[in-house]
Amino acid sequence: MSKTCIRVLADPVQIKECKESLNQLDEQLDQATRIFNLSGNPMRLKILFLLFKEGEMCPCDLSDVLDISVGGVSQHLRKLKDGKLVKDKKVGQTVFYSLIEENIRVIKPVLKSLFDNNKREPVS
Numbered sequence: 001m002s003k004t005c006i007r008v009l010a011d012p013v014q015i016k017e018c019k020e021s022l023n024q025l026d027e028q029l030d031q032a033t034r035i036f037n038l039s040g041n042p043m044r045l046k047i048l049f050l051l052f053k054e055g056e057m058c059p060c061d062l063s064d065v066l067d068i069s070v071g072g073v074s075q076h077l078r079k080l081k082d083g084k085l086v087k088d089k090k091v092g093q094t095v096f097y098s099l100i101e102e103n104i105r106v107i108k109p110v111l112k113s114l115f116d117n118n119k120r121e122p123v124s
Helices: 012-024 026-039 042-054 059-066 070-082 108-119
Strands: 086-091 094-099
Touching (some): 026 042, 042 086, 042 094, 042 108, 059 070, 070 094
């Protein structure tokens, strides 16, 4: 059984304003969609959380924490880097990854919430 809209009168002013609002936000909505698509993968969200918590980490350390291969971590980091959510910095032979603060604005509240929940003492 399908539900149908039984609206009697449309509010053309509301519809016009809503369309204009969406048009003005096109670029931000596209960016938010890209960020949510990238961070929607559990492993990439874990990587983002760890980088948020630690500031920067190398793929080997991420691999040890996440119990996946360095190659697997590197694939996730590549996607996050291509999506402009993380940046890398080479120090000697080691590459360190960190968040690009201005590009994670959309998910920063989620990461902060996870971080804050992680700091709480366990309930006895």
